Amino acid sequence: MDAVRLIVMSRRALSGSEDGSRIMTEAWQAYALAQAIGSRLAVSGPPELRGEALGLTELAGRGCGVLNTPSIDVADLRAAQLTELGDARKSLLDLGTLLAELGMALVAVASAAGDEGTYWQCMEAIDAADESRDRVREMLRRLAAKDGEIREQYRTAG
Secondary structure (H helix, E strand, O other): OEHHHHHHHHHHHHHOOOOHHHHHHHHHHHHHHHHHHHHHHHHHOOHHHHHHHHHHHHHHHHHHHHOOOOOOOHHHOHHHHOOEOOOHHHHHHHHHHHHHHHHHHHHHHHHHOOOHHHHHHHHHHHHHHHHHHHHHHHHHHHHHHHHHHHHHHHHHHO
């Protein structure tokens, strides 16, 4: 399944999550998906994105690591369903939106946390979401810069 479809599925699942434990599970799923997308971009994406994509992979892995690993059947693991990236720009735009929504959902969980452990898990996960989103924004900036260079080459060649 392509990245955009999986991101849309993650966004829907996150928005439909009503309790803190379900949001935490969806957060873990979103980080695993971001990690898979980062890995794909690092290996087969545009060369100018590879360094930032590796950084995204690390940060998303940190997001997974700070959260308790949920009991998810492999068939339900969205990251495992990733077969293609599709359009890198669209995938990154949608991933950035997912990470922003994830951060907001985790703020709500942290605010309602009844124990210190959950609160600090959320704080670390929020930090990972923000830093991951920064990497996504940088990759989008690099794609825009590359497109600008290509347009300039066509303009001067014509």
